Every structure is written in C-alpha cells, then in structure tokens.
Amino acid sequence: MRYLPLTDTDRSEMLAKIGAGSIDDLFVDVPEVARLDGPIRDLPMHASEMAVERHMKARAAKNLAAGDAPFFLGAGAYRHHVPASVDHIIQRGEFLTAYTPYQPEIAQGTLQMLFEFQSQVARLYGCAVANASLYDGSTACWEAVAMATRVTRKKRAVLSGALHPHYSEVVRTMAHFTGDVIADSAPAIQAEPDLDGLTSRIDEDTACVVVQYPDILGRISDLTPVAEAAHAVGALLVVVNTEPVALGAIKAPGEMGADIVVGEGQSIGVGLQFGGPYLGLFAVRDPKHVRQMPGRLCGETTDAEGKRGFVLTLSTREQHIRREKATSNICTNSGLCALAFSVHMNLLGEKGLRELAAENHRLACLAADRLEKVPGVKLLNNTFFNEFTLMLDGKPAREIVRDLADRGVLGGVSLGRLYPGVEALEHALLVAVTETTTEEDIETLARELEASVKGAVQ
C-alpha cells in the first residue's frame, strides 16, 4: 500500500464532497462522552523517530520479559519454543497479505493451507470438522455456547467452575445481549474436579455444558460421564482446551463424547506476543452439526478438469449472505496465526508433537516433585499435564508472585489475580512448565519460593 499524505486542501475537498463540515462531523454517531476533547494528555503531538525509539527502549527495559527470567506463567497462554523457520515461512510473499484471500481462482495456496490447518485441528480435537479459526479461545468458547443454543433451541449454558474465568467473563458479556442464561461458579480448591456437582446442575433447559480440559487448576479428568449426562437431556458437551500441546499426550475431547471442542491455539506456532493476536480453534465431532458452525470453512473439491482444489464452502451460514440470521457475526479468521500454527504442526509432525508433550510433562513432574518439598507449599493436583496448582502458606499468592518477581523469577499466576474477591483462592498459585523451562529454572523457583514463603510466614 502506498503512503499518500493529505494536505488540508485535500481534506476540505473530501469533506465538501460528502457534505461534512469537519472531521468531527464524521464522528457524530460516537457519544460525546466517549470522544477525546483534545490531544492525549502527556503525549507530544510529534517527535522524531530516534527520540521515540529511545523513549520506547527505556520503557521496555523496565519490563521483566518472559525470556529474561525463569518463567512459570501459564493460565491460558504458554511460552513454547517456536522454531525460527516458522517465522521465516509465514513471511514469504506467497502467504503474507494484508487480509485473507479467499477467491479460489487466485488463492489456492492460502485455501490449501486453511484446509490443512482445519485437518490438523480436527485430528487434534478428535472431531470431524474444524473451521478456519476464530479470534481466540475465549471468543471460540462463546461461539460454542451460541451454537449449542441454535442446535438445541434451549437457552441455558452450564459452565464448569474450573473454566478459565476470562472465558466465563466473555461468555457472560455476550450472553448479556442474547438473553442466554449462564450458570457458573468459582472452582473448588480440591485435588479432583467436582464433575458430580457439575452434572447435577444440568437440567432439561440446558443447551450445553462447558468444561475445560485440562481445567484452570491444571487437573485432567475423563469427561465421558459429563457427555453422557448432557446427552441424556439433549444438551451438548462443549470442551475447552487452552493448551493444545497437552493433546499430544492426553485423550482427544471428541473421543470422550464432546460435541463441540474449542480452544486457544497460541501454544503452537504463535508465541506469547504480549497477549495477542491469538488463535481461536473450533471443531465439531458430528458432521451433521457443520451447518450450525460459526466462521469460515474451507473444503476440498475438484475443478472443471477434475483436478483437486480448495474453496470456501457452506458460506450460506455467514453474515454476508444470511445477514442477521447468520450463525455468527465473525466473518473472518486469524489467518496468519492459523498459518503459523499449521507450519509449526507440520514441522513437528505427529511424532514430534507427542515428544514435545512428553517433554512438557516430564519437566512439569520434576517441578512438582521439587516444589512440593518446599516448606509451606502443597501440591493440589492429583493429575496435571504441564501446569499445576500450589497452595502456599502465609501471605496471599499475589504478594508472593510480586516478591518472586523482585527476586528475578516469574513464578506463576496467582488465582487471586484471576478471581479477585474470592477469598478461598487467595493462597493458590498456578505454575506452568514447558519445554523452554530448564532444570536450573526449577531449582531457582524452588529456592526463591522457599525464601518468599518463609518470609511471609514469619
């Protein structure tokens, strides 16, 4: 795209052409209270590139970045190693565009990539069909709830207490406008997830049950009984996964009877990226539900000469055709992140993914064994993949996390931060371990945690 600066004359000509008196007239639809009434405070109108670089560098230097310290943060976003070749491949001119090209006549490369991405996600999730991706895990979670209400024609969603609270929050925000009834709760601090408590909340009005796997505390359980309880009343089971690497080691949700499987794909190929853009994954187990899916779907077909080719398919579900009756108002996908996911997946291969998962779990077990030996620290989980919950004596975990950061260790995510105001969770710390964690990192965390907890108890 060329950069063409405008003169004041250009601007007034354009405004005159459309009958607007000023630039501000273009924003009359935005309520006055939401508009800026002048320049942004403390931000100079302009500065030289070098001055801006210097300023930003100085600010960035104040961060303790993931790569600069032993790092144990997870809770829905994981630090994994992304091979340099991923970044190189996704930046090739054949792939990198400002938007996702869907026209089959000119975009076979992109469409084939999306088809392969969908195939990978479907296999990973144990499902029949995956879409070409959504914005992120939390929006995919909402879309699953919305889809379940369409399929079952019921309006009540039962959310597991151990679903990531940010995901619950997104579902609640959207449901506020759709009238769906959301039933959720905070997680119970116990070694095993309370699946009986969850299934007891399912009733005849339930459209879907939403369960995270592994859950927010890192626990893993067989969800088959939840699927059976949901299906018994004609409800769907939605399984949410925030760590796709785990599926290289544990059973695919589709194999346990999940009807819709959604999640975050950031772990594979995307990187932490300061929290986004991320990658929403969405798949259905039963092909009969495909027409109720949200988002883009790429399909395989043959051209006029009988050659294999790829097209977007079942587009009549989408907003540009169905307008207000579309399955979703999402008309796009996270094309570049999906490409990165797919490239990383191809580089790993099935065997590589299994090995990566095994390595994550091995290091997490080392960490759990070591941290359990720290006085004043208890491991909550009976089961975990690469993330587990520790119960800390003394000060709330939020304070211990801050203290650890001052000691140069990014020690985890406190549940107090995720559930402000829930007293029962104040002393819980979520610790994530990936292949990027070294045994020295684990030793450093154990040492500093011991000092921090001891200091807190005195």
Add this chain to the structure above:
Amino acid sequence: MPRYYTDEHEWIDVEGDSATVGITDYAQEQLGDIVFVELPSVGTVLDKAGDAAVVESVKAASDVYAPISGEVTETNGALEEDPALVNSSPEEEGWFFRLSISDTAELEGLMDEKGYKAFVDSL
C-alpha cells in the same frame, strides 16, 4: 384439494383443516441448485407471512414464509437426504411441511393457479 399461491412463491394445498406447503417451480428455477433445506420442527407455531423455513442454494439462502398461520404437524424428511427434490419436483415430492390451519379466513387473498401464473408473467 384446492391449491393457493403467495406472492413470495410458496404454494399451499388445503385439505380440510390441514395444509401442505412448498415452493413453486418458478421459485426453484430462480434459486438454482438447492443444496440444503432447513425445516421448522414439528410443533412450531407459525404466523402468516412469518419465517417458516430456509432454502439454500450454492451461493444464497432464502427464507420461506408461512402462507397462513398454523402449527407444524409434519416435515418432509426426504429433503434432508436429497434437497435437490425441490428442484426436480418442487410442487409434489419436494414439499416442505404440513400444518394444521388456525384460521381458514387467512386463505382469502392468496392467489389461485391462474392468478399466480399472471403474477409470474408480470415479473
């Protein structure tokens, strides 16, 4: 069995207090190859001129409206397997649903075959 037509290109056969509804030959021809039909579920109460079903061709989706009010008593399951029946036999095998008529007075104002033909010719 009298047959009526709407200006939205639905046909309706009336038999006592029950009626069968589908879309006309003209409608299927305008739509092109039909790939999917979304039917109302049995027990749904439809309002005259309200949304009743959706018919999808490769590139478009069109709403099908209820010619009169009533409760859906039966739907054509054959369309699930073979939506192209709407193309090959729109006014017989490709019927959409049956309903119990709430108010026969609503039939007044619908077109007969002759009236509908004249209406299509005028389009």
